[in-house]
Amino acid sequence: AQSVTQLGSHVSVSEGALVLLRCNYSSSVPPYLFWYVQYPNQGLQLLLKYTSAATLVKGINGFEAEFKKSETSFHLTKPSAHMSDAAEYFCAVSGGNTDKLIFGTGTRLQVFP
Amino acid sequence: SQTIHQWPATLVQPVGSPLSLECTVEGTSNPNLYWYRQAAGRGLQLLFYSVGIGQISSEVPQNLSASRPQDRQFILSSKKLLLSDSGFYLCAWSIRYNSPLHFGNGTRLTVT
Numbered sequence: 145a146q147s148v149t150q151l152g153s154h155v156s157v158s159e160g161a162l163v164l165l166r167c168n169y170s171s172s173v174p175p176y177l178f179w180y181v182q183y184p185n186q187g188l189q190l191l192l193k194y195t196s197a198a199t200l201v202k203g204i205n206g207f208e209a210e211f212k213k214s215e216t217s218f219h220l221t222k223p224s225a226h227m228s229d230a231a232e233y234f235c236a237v238s239g240g241n242t243d244k245l246i247f248g249t250g251t252r253l254q255v256f257p
Numbered sequence: 258s259q260t261i262h263q264w265p266a267t268l269v270q271p272v273g274s275p276l277s278l279e280c281t282v283e284g285t286s287n288p289n290l291y292w293y294r295q296a297a298g299r300g301l302q303l304l305f306y307s308v309g310i311g312q313i314s315s316e317v318p319q320n321l322s323a324s325r326p327q328d329r330q331f332i333l334s335s336k337k338l339l340l341s342d343s344g345f346y347l348c349a350w351s352i353r354y355n356s357p358l359h360f361g362n363g364t365r366l367t368v369t
Contacts (some may be wrong), residue, residue, distance in 0.1 A: 178358075185345075187349075187360030187361050188301075188349075189359045190359070195355070220367060234300065238354075242305060243351075245358050246303075247293075247301040250300050250301075
């Protein structure tokens with residue numbers, strides 16, 4: 145079985161500060177990992193994905209994530225937060241011959257001026 | 258390019274009434290289709306997924322059902338809504354195993 149744990153349901157940062165959103169996964173097969181962003185009353189938009197190639201993955205809007213197998217982590221970072229980054233972020237995992245994507249419970253990011 | 262349409266955007270229904278939410282995908286063939294529910298303060302719960310016409314997998318026992326009458330059409334239904342069915346319903350598609358999901362804009366359902 146696969147699972148994802150997102151540490152911290154709420155994260156607050158100042159505009160221009162580093163953003164770090166934590167995600168740890170559990171998988172008995174090589175994982176495929178994803179980060180999504182959700183703005184209020186909208187669907188989820190893919191930020192980036194890890195599919196067993198480079199361990200440092202760059203996504204849209206200046207976000208990136210690093211796959212660390214030894215730590216079973218896939219944390220999302222952005223060097224400098226922007227007000228428009230305020231949203232909810234979801235980490236997700238899949239792997240093996242599965243059609244299912246398992247999501248974490250989400251982290252709400254607030255950005256203060 | 259592929260697009261996904263989900264409607265209605267918002268819906269208010271009384272307890273005991275029926276439900277039908279529709280989702281269609283354009284620009285791709287034989288997609289995997291999914292229904293997720295997002296309750297307030299919680300993550301996304303996978304309700305149903307389908308890998309082909311008439312093939313439905315249910316993830317949790319509940320008051321809802323799903324159908325896939327056409328390749329790119331996915332319908333979420335209920336015969337009698339419960340208060341606990343309130344939430345944000347998201348339809349999504351993907352092309353194969355372990356590929357990203359692409360989401361619709363969701364339906365906000367309030368059961369009163």
